[in-house]
Amino acid sequence: HEKALWAIIPMGSTIVTGAADKVIIAWNQGQIIKTFKAVLNKDEFLSCANDNSIRRWNLISGQCIQEYNGHTSFVYSISVISENRFVSSGEDRSIRLWSIDNNESIQTIRLPAQSLWSVTVLSNQDIVVGSSDGRVYVFTTDQSRTASNEEIANFEQEISQSSITTKTGDLGEVKIDDLPGKEALEKPGKRDGQTTMINCGNGNVEAYQWNDTDRRWMKIGDVVGSADSTSDGQTATGEKIMFEGKLYDYVFNVDLGDEHIPLKLPYNATEDPWFAAQNFIYRHELSQMFLDQIANFIVTNTKGMVIDQKAPDFVDPFTGSGRYVPVGKSSTTQSRNTDPFTGTGRYIPDSAGAQQQSQPSNYPVTKRDAAICPQTQYIKLVNAEQTKILGKLKEFNKSEIGDELRLSDAQLQSISDLVNNDYTNLETKLNVILHLLRWPPDKVFPALDILRLIIVQDNVCELLFSSDEKIANFMTILFNNLDLDQPPPNIMLTYRTFANLFSTILGENIMLKYKDSILAKTIILLPSSKKNVQIALTIVILNYAICTYRKKLIPLASYIYECYKEFVDIQLEPDSGHKLLLGLETLFCVNPDLITDARSNKKSSAELFLQSLVKISNNFPPNVIECIERCQTLLKTS
Known part of the structure; x- marks a missing residue:
């Protein structure tokens, strides 16, 4: 492997490894017996990756058998529950339970932490999750060992206080005026894990998830970043386009030259064009040299309908001309008014006073x-x-x-x-x-x-x-x-x-x-x-x-x-x-x-x-x- 090793699984006499170089390798007695050129990680095995997907592979043929989609950000960890079920965790605040033959998750459990780094299944089938808030969460189907009602209520309350943006996730980008009121919560959901947004008035939007076990809607957070129908910065015009099961503002045909077949590039106007371009490069295993070319293609073809773009008069996307905005004067010779987030005359939390000392110290040097x-x-x-x-x-x-x-x-x-x-x-x-x-x-x-x-x-x-x-x-x-x-x-x-x-x-x-x-x-x-x-x-x-x-x-x-x-x-x-x-x-x-x-x-x-x-x-x-x-x-x- 040429980059950091992230995962190892033993499969009899064979060991399978996955790394940051986007390669999966099967090893036997220290020798490479097969290389899986894939963005992603049992005789069949499962892999997860930063393109939000989980994939099922056949070790003998090296073929991808099935792809599972549901996570809305990086997938960090997978653990097998049984021959037919597994669980995954990721950067979208959720763990998801899957049936091996169904490419949609059968249950989604939200947690009050952004990054769920690791998930594992214990011998008693309890699911254990390690998260970025420094806590370990344990989930069980055994009613005799569940937490008290008070603990569960506190857990749900913590989840409900989360902030969720519409730029990522499975909520979608909609106008506040188009959202239903709380009367919509009187109707049952269609499937476990279904999410919906509710207009609570005064510009406030709440997200709810359907809990099929308890037959109720559970609040999972307050939504921020919804597109207001009266806003000058409305993100989309016209109908959204369906691509691979998701709605996008644009789906471009990208032609990178004679050596490449035209590729589809889905894009929402709320995305950073360079981040979207980088994801596109990872997905199609393209050269990094295409980054600026693809990003500029997005900017040109969306007619400027992108976030984080600075107007000619340096109006900041988060505030406005002449206002306080976080920016920085670094120790190099950059101007105090050249920050990518702000512009002239604004408040700048700067780093000019960074107390960096580069001269030799009293510590010993060999x-x-x-x-x-x-x-x-x-x-x-x-x-x-x-x-x-x-x-x-x-x-x-x-x-x-x-x-x-x-x-x-x-x-x-x-x-x-x-x-x-x-x-x-x-x-x-x-x-x-x-x-x-x-x-x-x-x-x-x-x-x-x-x-x-x-x-x-x-x-x-x-x-x-x-x-x-x-x-x-x-x-x-x-x-x-x-x-x-x-x-x-x-x-x-x-x-x-x-x-x-x-x-x-x-x-x-x-x-x-x-x-x-x-x-x-x-x-x-x-x-x-x-x-x-x-x-x-x-x-x-x-x-x-x-x-x-x-x-x-x-x-x-x-x-x-x-x-x-x-x-x-x-x-x-x-x-x-x-x-x-x-x-x-x-x-x-x-x-x-x-x-x-x-x-x-x-x-x-x-x-x-x-x-x-x-x-x-x-x-x-x-x-x-x-x-x-x-x-x-x-x-x-x-």
Whole structure:
């Protein structure tokens, strides 16, 4: 395999492996006996993949027998219940039960966590799920062992408080005015797991799922991002087009030249064209060189009906001209008004004050590799324009967010005091911040910006993380901002919060506790991230590398080093590439064996990453070029 190994299953004397290189290989006594060129993972076996599908394969013939569709985001894990049934989990907040001969799921169970990393079936047929909120959920068909009514009610209440966007998922994109009222819930659903949206008035939409066992509709969250029939930004015009069982605004015929047959490209106007193009490339195993060509094709043929496109006067898609918007001044020479999310004169939570120290430290560096120095001081992102943050907060507080979410004047004043370093009555003020973090995705970014500023304080961390339950709830809130369809400022500010958590001992420990989930999310998000989001992601990677040096965490250093294979063929910003390079040098100082590996293995993580950077280095500034050359020289040294 050329990339990270993700799954292994034994099948008698044969072992089947699946990896990030989109290849499944059957092995016998260490020899490759068959390679399955597929995007996806029993004599027949099942595989899951990032194209939302599950596939059933015949080991002997190497043929795909059946495809199962139902998940609406990445599928992470599969476990077999019996010869005829299996269960899967993924990034769409659900586990789904399947019959082997039916390509539609027979039951959908929602959970109050975004990422359901792992699912397994116990010998008693209980289903166990591990999720991004740090909890393990157990589901059973044995009535004698089910949770109490109170626990079940609390579980359902937690699910009902989730926010669901219409950009992804199985809800579809509809006008609020076309939705039925709550009287529709008086009619039973047609199948277990069926979802519907209800217009609750005042612009509020709720999502419900039919529970066929209990014969009732269960609320699964509040819907955000519905297309309003009166909105200037309505996403679709005319009839939707059915393609492979789903409705789309467009289905294009894409002709990539004589060597390729025309391919179908389905697209909804609420998608990011570059993300849609990347999914298209993965699905059809195309060269990465087609990315810009396909994305620009989408932009041209949708007549500009796409999200995240900046108007000529730099009106931000989330706010508007001259308003507060998360953006950043990096340590490179970029203008403060060139952020991809915002424009001239707006509030900018910037990174110009990032406390990065690249000079040699008091930590020892081995004489053999004295040409490189580890980074030893965490990067903090603490510069801000407090007045504009508070102005945006007050503006949103006056909008239609619902009375239950609106702050009183006294609460607004308490947040103003907190932003201006008044830490009296801190617990009360932090409760207001946690309340703010429940605001809709398009209005939550001022709260996230305030959070990343105060999270560097020990007393703030001591109160926020005073129990395991509080820690889990806090991290769940942050992870909820990392779905691929979240506004980019939310992702950026969440990662800036992660970066600043390293500033305190308690925060550092939490970042280590959740390292697997955060690094996995980073690998998923980085390829489709732009500019300041990308920089925030790479700062977190660099801070993790610094943490391995400060605490001598050799296993973690080796793990992060292997992650560098996933950063190949990404169009990195110079500042992002520089941070990854500094992280790589720091990892070399933690574990010199990584240098030995890179020198002896032409397909090592370091070699592949450096080769990838060289390809895009034409516009890199001298400090980044120097860093690349320093690493190359090190790896060539005998």
